[in-house]
Amino acid sequence: MHVIILFGILASTYLMVIAKRMPALIRSFRYQSAFLFLITSVIAFKEARIDLYIVAALIISLKVFIIPHFLFFILKKIKLNENLGSFINAQLSLIFALMLTYCSWTLSNVLGFSWNHSMGAAITVALSVVFIGAFLMISRMMALTQVIGLLVMENGIFLLASFISGGMPFFVEIAIFFDVFVSVVIMGLFVYRINKLFTHIDVSKLSRLRG
Amino acid sequence: MQIFFILAIPLLLGLGAVILKDNRKFGIVNSFGYLAVLVACAMLLKRTISSGCAHTYFGFIYLDALSAFFIFVTSVVAFASALYSVGYINTGVEDAAISKRKAGIYYLLFNLFCFSMFLVPALNNLGMLWVAIEMTTLISAFLVGFYNTKKSVEAAWKYIIICSVGIIFALLGTILFSYALSMSGAPKSLNWSDMVIASGRMDKNILKIAFIFILAGYGTKAGLAPMHTWLPDAHSQAVGPISALLSGVLLKTSIYAILRFGVIVINGVGFQYFSNLMILLGSISLIISCGFILVQKDLKRLLAYSSIEHVGIISIGFGLGTPLAVAGALFHIFNHAAAKSLLFFGAGNIVGAYKKHNMNDIQGVIGVLPFTGIITLAGVFALTGFPPFSIFVSEIMIMISAFLKGSYPVAGLLLMALAIIFAGFIYHFGKMLFGHPPKDMARQEEPMSGKIALLFLFVLICAAGILLPFINKDLIWIAQGLFQR
Numbered sequence: 001m002h003v004i005i006l007f008g009i010l011a012s013t014y015l016m017v018i019a020k021r022m023p024a025l026i027r028s029f030r031y032q033s034a035f036l037f038l039i040t041s042v043i044a045f046k047e048a049r050i051d052l053y054i055v056a057a058l059i060i061s062l063k064v065f066i067i068p069h070f071l072f073f074i075l076k077k078i079k080l081n082e083n084l085g086s087f088i089n090a091q092l093s094l095i096f097a098l099m100l101t102y103c104s105w106t107l108s109n110v111l112g113f114s115w116n117h118s119m120g121a122a123i124t125v126a127l128s129v130v131f132i133g134a135f136l137m138i139s140r141m142m143a144l145t146q147v148i149g150l151l152v153m154e155n156g157i158f159l160l161a162s163f164i165s166g167g168m169p170f171f172v173e174i175a176i177f178f179d180v181f182v183s184v185v186i187m188g189l190f191v192y193r194i195n196k197l198f199t200h201i202d203v204s205k206l207s208r209l210r211g
Numbered sequence: 212m213q214i215f216f217i218l219a220i221p222l223l224l225g226l227g228a229v230i231l232k233d234n235r236k237f238g239i240v241n242s243f244g245y246l247a248v249l250v251a252c253a254m255l256l257k258r259t260i261s262s263g264c265a266h267t268y269f270g271f272i273y274l275d276a277l278s279a280f281f282i283f284v285t286s287v288v289a290f291a292s293a294l295y296s297v298g299y300i301n302t303g304v305e306d307a308a309i310s311k312r313k314a315g316i317y318y319l320l321f322n323l324f325c326f327s328m329f330l331v332p333a334l335n336n337l338g339m340l341w342v343a344i345e346m347t348t349l350i351s352a353f354l355v356g357f358y359n360t361k362k363s364v365e366a367a368w369k370y371i372i373i374c375s376v377g378i379i380f381a382l383l384g385t386i387l388f389s390y391a392l393s394m395s396g397a398p399k400s401l402n403w404s405d406m407v408i409a410s411g412r413m414d415k416n417i418l419k420i421a422f423i424f425i426l427a428g429y430g431t432k433a434g435l436a437p438m439h440t441w442l443p444d445a446h447s448q449a450v451g452p453i454s455a456l457l458s459g460v461l462l463k464t465s466i467y468a469i470l471r472f473g474v475i476v477i478n479g480v481g482f483q484y485f486s487n488l489m490i491l492l493g494s495i496s497l498i499i500s501c502g503f504i505l506v507q508k509d510l511k512r513l514l515a516y517s518s519i520e521h522v523g524i525i526s527i528g529f530g531l532g533t534p535l536a537v538a539g540a541l542f543h544i545f546n547h548a549a550a551k552s553l554l555f556f557g558a559g560n561i562v563g564a565y566k567k568h569n570m571n572d573i574q575g576v577i578g579v580l581p582f583t584g585i586i587t588l589a590g591v592f593a594l595t596g597f598p599p600f601s602i603f604v605s606e607i608m609i610m611i612s613a614f615l616k617g618s619y620p621v622a623g624l625l626l627m628a629l630a631i632i633f634a635g636f637i638y639h640f641g642k643m644l645f646g647h648p649p650k651d652m653a654r655q656e657e658p659m660s661g662k663i664a665l666l667f668l669f670v671l672i673c674a675a676g677i678l679l680p681f682i683n684k685d686l687i688w689i690a691q692g693l694f695q696r
Contacts, residue, residue: 175338
């Protein structure tokens, strides 16, 4: 069961890497969060933990519904050209993503997870989601993509935490959720401001400050 | 119990900023509030040092000498910039650069920013520490983009994105630390006090990898090169008093986080690993900042690069790790906070009078703003490490311990970098401060609150430099306590 859901997370991450337009990217993020919700509820069911059910409820309400809605809302509001504008094209990006997955597998072996097969797979997926999120942030030009990249990294870290340390303490988890939500809203405000001042949100053209 | 008082005052003042409309009167109330916080922090520091043991409240707040020291440094700079804000914001409102409503928002954000920075050193839970540090980023992003110009919004965007990504890696590192704790057989916990007890039994391999993530993550926020790229942008575009807070204490809160994890790594892996990484990053920061300081044209960016240099020196000091070096690094944290705030306030006055940042267009500051000009000149000497100012003492402490330890390359690098930076600063500031003022500029009046803030910091760096040789026993005591857990 775990492995199928993990495969879903990895597949939706690869979908993000090859996405060429903004709505596709946000949709794939939604799939990824939905899989994250599934895996959290499976763990919650297995271990019969109430706090994990609450976390799962938070994931589905915040990451599957509210945040993607908010991103679509901004997208509509700034009426931008929906192209992502990547420095690295889709095919090459996919190759990079596969390489990052391989690196995460090596890293999870170094960390000593190879003794347990499904655990090793989970950590590999989690780490590769984190690294691919970082890759998305540096290889795409639009400001909104960087926000999504950050969210992807956060998803990966969440997955990692729930596997290797059985989740963080409850109130820390809630605080981190709240924090991520606030940061997305603030970044959304800044994207809006950038669009208003510069009439575009192409980060590669933000180069007034030098030296 | 002082810590609750210290945390409550900024929150109450933030509430007051929403209610009270008169920004001048509120600014004065604000400064008195931070004076009270400063006194409370000094008492807290004295108590933690004299009692010598850590205080915990509800398992959530953990205070030992190290956290009390960081809280004290924060309160010094917060008080000075609250004082400086009165005149700065008032002039802004009179010149119609900012509206009255915006002045209120400024004070609200200022107080929230200070609150989050007081919170960071007080927390025991490493997950909450992460949340508090991320909070400082989110709040100060608005203060960086405050003027809503193209440049400031660009700086704020870079600041929020680079720091958020960096700090996500720090969260990854934190989780790996908690994994190492659970592997060692100790009960699951994210509390620092629990981790330190179990640190000897943790898996070395995991600790090493986790500390790399921590260093990359919090190092980004601390402004260690090569992750420093947001720093000059954000510091040069932020509101004047906020630049001082960013440079004086925001960077130090991340150094605090690195130190907390560093203690665990030292206990678990051994000192050499920690030392090598800190000295490596510190040296890169020194070299990079040297180059940029020499060729800089923008006044506030020059000061920002100097912050990178000083963070590098602090990191080298902790990396050397002998009691003398650690004491020097801690003392340097305080000195850099005071001296850099002094210079940022001076630069704020200069930019306010000349309405430009480019150092080639500014001349004859001493003629136009005599008080600011003279005190800035003293500040330049202080910042570049001249006696009798206190930075000289802390730099010499780090240098001597590098020689005593036999790390001659590090000592040589430090000496060379300090000489180059001294030359760069004297060249840049000499051109600005002396010479003939432009013809259309007359002598200008400076606001009283700004003068008091500058004088306060000036007295502090002089007093610390002259008196320290007599009272430094306490400081070395803290330093020894830090690495002997």
